[in-house]
Amino acid sequence: MENEDAIRFFIENPAPSTLSNVENKVKRFIDLQPEERNVVLVTSGGTLVPMEKNMVRYIDNFSAGNRGAASAEYFCKAGYAVIFLYRNYSLMPFVRHFEGPWTNLFTKRNVGSSSSWEIKDSLKDMLNSSLEDLEHMEKRSQLLCLPYTMLTEYLWYLKTIAEGLKCLRSRALFYLAAAVSDFHIPAQDMSEHKIQSGAGKDKLELSMRPVPKFLRYLVDSWAPEALIISFKLETDENILIQKARAALHRYNHQLVIANLLTTRKKSVAFVIPDSVMWLHLSEDDLKNGIEIEDYIVSQCIKLHKEKNLT
Ligand code: 9Z3
Secondary structure (H helix, E strand, O other): HHHHHHHHHHHOOOOOHHHHHHHHHHHHHHHHHOOOOOEEEEEEOEEEEEOOOOOOOOEOOOOHHHHHHHHHHHHHHHEEEEEEEEEEEOOOOOOOHOOOOHHEEEEEOOOOOOEEEEEEEHHHHHHHHHHHHHHHHHHOOOOEEEEEEEEHHHHHHHHHHHHHHHHHHHHHEEOOOOOOOOHHHHHHHOOOOOOOOOOOOOOOOOOOEEEEOHEEEHHHOOOOOEEEEEEEEEEEHHHHHHHHHHHHHOOOEEEEEEOOOOOOOOOEEEEOOOOEEEEEHHHHHHOOOOOHHHHHHHHHHHHHHHHHOO
16 A cells, blocks of 8 residues: 555656756766775755645755764765765755855954955864865765755655665665655645635645655665665654654664754664664763764664674
């Protein structure tokens, strides 16, 4: 039943015109990888669902993209090749510290009677080392960044990338940190034009349907030999672990990393079939600028190694 839903979703929402370009880029990227290098798909940012076919309004999923961008960096540094599937304009690996309002980045320096804008001294070293890292990753073909915006683009790209990675078998890892819409308006129910307000309309009622559970497809058919790690986001701590366990049970993949919206930067729980392990950053970690993604990625790599030994 669920699989039928997924097939129907792809029929009702045809592939974006950019798909063959993505497919070619992924193929070329995989061909460039040396035999011994593992490849990870890191998804990041939130998906958007339109309310109208000629879209003026939309419903968005929360995610700044920090988890994905930071994790992509740690995977690259650990020697993985990274396909970074990210929401357009969300944070990106190696340059994530330099995004945001330009006043955070630059300062005005007065020289004689004139003044000019310059990058803040405190950021200069960081910028140089980030650019060096980025160059290094590019030279070694270790990073491929692919942007998406809509839920449909995200799902088509996910399927295509998974198919591209299939030849790597267990060398592939999926790290699904993107915040993916649970509900959408099916194409046949969606208004063609901008939904009108006006006389006699005192409320707007929208009918949304659940998005088919693509994780099941990924685990069962698109990437059956890969290590698959998904994230579970909740705002109510009383249901977090139970929901993460239910996802693990339902899709039968290897790991769910559970986090709460408010504490996601300092606490996560690793949920595997028979245990839950919490990871909390200490006050010292926070003071020293340690990022939780550093620990998360190390754990995931350990799990990938263990899986490939058995
Ligand atoms: C996450 O839980 C991520 O950790 C965050 C990261 C989105 C919270 P930021 O980008 O935040 O650093 O600001 N991602 C997964 C969210 C999600 O949609 N999971 C689905 C679910 O919870 C399963 S695929 O049902």
